[in-house]
Amino acid sequence: MKVPLSWLKDYVDIDEIPIEELSRKITVAGLEVEEIKFVGLNPPVGDKHDFKVLGMPWDKELIVVAEVTEVGAHPDADRLVLCQLNDGEQVHTVLTGAPNLYEYKGKGLLEKPLKVAYAKLGATIYDGHKEGYHLTKLKKAKIRGVESYSMICSEKELGISEEHEGIMVLDDDAPVGMPLADYMGDAVLDIAITPNIARDANILGVAREVAAIFGKDLKEPKYDFLAEGDPINGQVFLEIKEPELNLRFVLGLIKNVEIKPSPEWVQRRLRLIDQRPINNVVDVTNYVMFDIGQPLHAFDYDVLLERAEGKTPHVYTRTAEKGEKITTLDGIEHNLLPHNVLVCDDKGSHSIAGIMGGTETEVSDQTTTVLLEGAHWNYINIRKSLGNLRMHSEASYRFSRGVHPAMAERGVRRGLEFMRLWSGGIVSKGLLDEYPLPTADPVVEIFSRDVRRNLGVDLSLKEIGKILSSLGFSVEIGEKSLKATTPDHRLDIDHDPIIAKADIMEEIARIYGYDNIPETRMADVLPKQRANPSLEFEENLRDLLVALGLQEIITYRMTSPEREGRRLPPEVKPDNKPYVELVNPIAADRFVMRKSLLSSVLEIIEGNLKIRERVAVFELGHIYISSEAGPLPDEKPRLVIAMTGPRQNTDWQVKENLGITDFYDLKGICDEFLNGLHIENFTYQGHDHPSFHPGKCASINVENRQLAVIGEIHPAVHAQHNFRDTPVLAAAFNLESLIESAPLRHDTVPVSVYPPILEDIALIIDEDIPASKVEALIDQTGGKTVTNVRLFDVYRSEQIGQGKKSLAYSLTYQDPDRTLTDKDVAKLRNKIVKRLERELSTELRDA
Amino acid sequence: MLEKLEQIKLDALAAMDKITDQESLLVWRATYTGKKSALMDIFNQMRELSKEERPLVGKRANEVRQDLEKRYEEKQSEIKKELLKESLQSEILDVTLPGRNLSHGRLHPTTQTLRRIYKIFAEMGFQVYRSREVETDDFNFTHLNMPQHHPARDMWDTFYTNTEGVILRTHTSPGQIHAMKEYFPEPIRVILPGMCYRYEQVSTRSEMQFTQVEGLAVGHDITFGDLKGTLSDFARRLFDADVRTRFRASHFPFTEPSAEMDVECFVCNGDGCSVCKQTGWLEILGSGMVHPNVLRAGGYDPEVYSGFAFGMGPERLTMLLHRIGDIRNFWRNDMRFLEQF
């Protein structure tokens, strides 16, 4: 919402208030000033601004009001004229190409001099011939043989609007010689209007807030109009068929209207707020909307008469019939729905209520009699209609946020008076006013303790009353409470007394000043603390994985079945569980919620492999699985670890790399990770999973619970990604199983003070017996005396024999209570070796 | 004999002066104090001396031996010092060569910011409460004082799913209702973190997916002053102990009165810069007193209970704190970005 200060001054005296202070205070009160455009006035000096500042000051010496007394032809150029101009000090000959002066060319001394804005030699203005706003300084020049050193300005050259068709003409009473900045220097605030202050989307609304905040009087207009014509009664009939949707409808009539441009000051005000002036009737409807907030609509009365075929026109409002269509001003045909409200006459519908008028009945250059409509439309219904009609206008913006029905009458009254003044018409006496369901304005009872309880400040009933009165509430102060009646220009105070109280608290806080409410700390009891094991578990996981050298990633949850399909070899069909699907995706390749976290992570690996060889990451996030239990899907937490590339990046010392990350690197990380969670007795078993290499895939299990599937990505899946040649390893953990398997606490074993004895044994064993079996037997047999079993070599050779391998283990023997002797160790070793021989047919190899 | 002793001493000390290394020192020791040395000969010949001479020579011989041994120790330590000095000099590294590569894991920047937020609020008694991302229309809107066709629904561009009434949550506010329903009638202090979704074109400033942290305090006599105090405390912890805050009236359907909190721009100290769009203030969070209809939806009687709520965007905070110009960095997961945190 654009607010020129000159217009604001119609309703509140702000001469004493610096522009930035004004802006700052209304911003804090909820009318957020987004930028200030200076149009002639001086922007504040200094570097500290609270606002984005645009625009240009007008030099008081160099840019002044002047009058053109005569317009003469240029000797060599048809499109240029030479003006005799008096700037109050002397007469100049000024060259200009403004088309709006052609009509005066060669007419001799003008009957009535034209008042204009005159920029002298050295003045800084905007260059009117360039796109956008570029400053330029007036210099002496010769144009087609005539010397030029000054200029009659257009609105664009002064930064008022985009208008550069001709020079700006001032009203006749503009005093010659006065600095232009003093005559019409301005600043325009751009204010963001939130839905709760829709009532302020007009100059009067902003003025009311300014008056309340600064303790000034609001100079509300009188809404009188001079009516000298025949009464409106009998010249038109009015009827509302759906009073719930059309609370009020007001009509006024004006005859003998002469359609022409509006007064210069009106056009200028409209341009300052980015509206295009049209003519003195259409401009009234626009002006009143921005002035006090009521949208109006002007009909050509004679067209209505014609459509009524000589009878008295009958205007009525109703909802659309099934299958009904209408063509609006913009020439578009709309299919209507039953909730769309229409304005009709005897010949049928001609306008969509509150949204757009029809072509046939609109005001034209030939119009002489205008029927002026001001109405109230149900805002929720307008919103629904905007939804199906997909049209937006300044009027529908206001109607869809709610305009008080009382404003309809005020709007028509003010509109008629402006039309009379700007077009010379004669207004018919009286108004037609249908208001079948008058709106009751809420009365709210407020106690001092309410303010204490909600805002934390102590205000007397008198102080509260003063604040509310300043906003237009009628206040009745009683013994213990006050009763505030909502003024008839706002609809945001609820009819529920408790909600209304909250609404009123906001009004009190805004005007009292958010800045003035002291910062305090809650005095209420602390709620009891609750355990949050899943969050703590997840944060612990993150710390463990980061400590293992993995980078955390967070990816998009939205994907497509095609994207996710890449995690499986082409011949494998994904499960057919339905996706959670978006009906209005924003990206064509992200329209379902993911079912696989592995896919998301592989995509990130892929992206990063463009820039480097080694990537090692993890993500902890949800997958979304449609549920049979209800409409909402299951959101299951998952963890995926993935890595690829060299184990270590080479550097100036490590010339050869330490090999390529493989299954056992990932396994090492998984081991450390599970150890970090103190999960005991987890085992690896060969596993089949379509995403993984069949020979390099395992499940991790605790008892019968599967915690994860880990392995090397299947070559066919690898090929579907833009990976490098190195294998990609991944582990997919089920977080729910992890949580179930991780103990809440774990015990420690004492650190023995007695010396350990280390011993190596090498065993020859059949190739197909997994190492884990050997290790498990050593562990079992060694009991608590064998404190560590470490595999340090796997060896195959002809000497050992076909189908055999040698496993070399380093065993640590240690007793918590005494020093072990060689004899003790030998005894235990023999026991272990015998058992291995017996159960796994191993053969002890000579060390 | 005594003269001989003096001569031995003189010879030994003279020889010592020429010694500069450990090996020669050992040879010297053997030569002048060893079993076969002239000095030991004198000890060996002691028996042959007269009773009168014996103690004199004995005493002097012992003195000479002690002197030589002392000299030996001194030399020994001189040589060690010298050796150390040499070896230190020979071991000078080029300290400007790069350190060895380590692969190092890091938390995602969003996680890091979330943890900072959790920590600050935990100290003020706010615990984390999490709830689902795919939500019902009722929890995302209706229970939050936004019935069908409410103008405020325009403020959230929503992703709808193919199941009627099921949407992707546009904020973590549905968690407020879940928490209230679960905790009634206890007082509540929770923060609600999590992923949210908005139907918005992805650009440098906006994402279709983003995390949010909301907060909710419900209890007896909780005031707007408490809201200001709590959130200003938070800002002072997150940004700077003396950062200035400003509360501006604003509008959210689920709070009344509502306020936006700005902090003075820490890039320009309030003078105006491109980060704060020349205003000197940075918008940090939205907040307000919980709307009576929201308290009712959660089961709390607005005449008995009051409370405040607030919400902020961890990505936006991270962007401000680290001068990140493009929000798309967060889910793009380029290691060159992530490794800067």
Ligand SMILES: [Zn+2]
């Ligand atoms: Zn700044």
